[in-house]
Amino acid sequence: MPRHARRDGGRPGTVLAAAVFVALVVAGCQASGYVYRWDFFFDSIFRPDSLIIRGVGLTLFIAVISQTVGVILGVFGALGKMAKATPFRIIAGFYVWFFRGTPLLVQIALVYFGLGVTGIYGWPEITPLGAFGKGAVQAGIVALGVNEGAYMSEIVRAGILSIDPGQMEAAKSLGMTFGQSMRRIILPQAARVIVPPLGNEFNNMLKTTSLLVVISVPELYVTFSYKNASGPMTFHPFELFLAAAVWYLLLTTIWGLIQARIERRLAKGTAGSVSAGPSLRERLFRGGRAPADELPAITGGR
């Protein structure tokens, strides 16, 4: 089942379960000799210093740009995979195969250290951007974006394939070229199908940025990792990483609300033709009783 199939409902239950869990952890941990500094936890959330602010900003910045790069590459990847000309299919196929078949961590290291040391590309800083222009940040965006593009290729392809072939025929019969038909007729309709899995990809992306620790990008996770290793909060990993988790939850929860809004707006639009029946989204989220084999395959999961 697609990951986004069970997103609605259960919110109060989730919150309650989380509260019980935290209470148990707090109660259970009193036994050991560890001295809790809950002020570190609360300060990191309610009075974040400039390092934390920068970390949150960098995480958001990298996630947004990488996802955008991923969507653009995904459109080209999808078109490449569906192209008539064999070379395009081979290139796109290799791209998706390679980036879905190797660990992202390896790809990040390869892009930054690999390209750097061989002199293929040294990742010079873009000075006016400050921390946002660091070579490692650029490399991180490239690695995340290119990796995401491979997953988005499959999502976009499934979206395009879900559109009635009659749409392309109608566009062609009016004298539109393949490019015009795609841009004006097919992709706008495919977008409706693509948006829900795209939202989940971005949710993943917000969290996946933490892998950039291997190339020392000072994003959210690395910031808390530094604080744990040096300075006044040294070796309070429980409070610090719990605070980091809260920051990630804040980002993903806000995104979840935005995503729900976007999907509601799309649902109100003009989805489907008269006889199309309930949309994919309706079948996934509202009814939830559609047999799995009726759903177009959206294969973005990893």
Add this chain to the structure above:
Amino acid sequence: MATAPHDLLDAIGGVPRPATDMVVEATDVHKWFGRLHVLKGVSMAVKRQEVVVVIGASGSGKTTFIRCVNHLEKIQQGRISVNGHLIGYREVSGKLVEDREKNIARQRQEIGMVFQRFNLFPHMTALENIMEAPIQVRKTPRDEATTIGRALLERVGLAAKADVYPNQLSGGQQQRVAIARALAMKPALLLFDEPTSALDPEMIGEVLEVMKELAREGMTMIVVTHEMGFAREVADRVLMMDDGQIIEEGTPEHFFTSPTLERTKSFLSKIL
């Protein structure tokens, strides 16, 4: 229906003038789907302002044939010309090779097509559906395209539906918008692929009225249909297809009064 269809071609500046007297010329057209031989040497011609109705049982190849006329389907043998130009192919040292996509697209501007299942663009309003190709393909200025679009909608009796999306229209209304969409490109030839087969019976009439009006105004048309009443009223010629070939050809009267072949008689007895 609010108003009867009227002055349809007037809305696009008069009858589009095909470049040649022979609008369509098909010679010995063969097509295979894999190993299935679906067109076995179809030859026919359509003159300017002629209305040709193609009938035949399902699987006889009639839909495949008209889809070849605007190169939605490739052919493996023979040739089809529209307006004196080969469709979908060009001749290179005596052999036919598929033409460049851009050239095929340019030729299709002159050939309108109306589909069985309408195929309106669901993310655009009725008016936007009609304006899309003139603006994108013909580079018509937006206000001019709007004027033509509204005029066409008014003349197919749907002036009030300009800003409505296809899923809020009945089948008959959608098909009338689809006809207007095809007309907006000012095509020299209109192809109809079973335009009323997907409609509820009470909506067939309103679509046929528009098609009859087009025929009366001098539009050149090839119509694949089972509507023999329509054929009788406006067709200049009727072609009967069976097993990938045209087996009988004549005026509508010929088919109603004295069809020659047993196959034609038995087919007509089933649909009349």
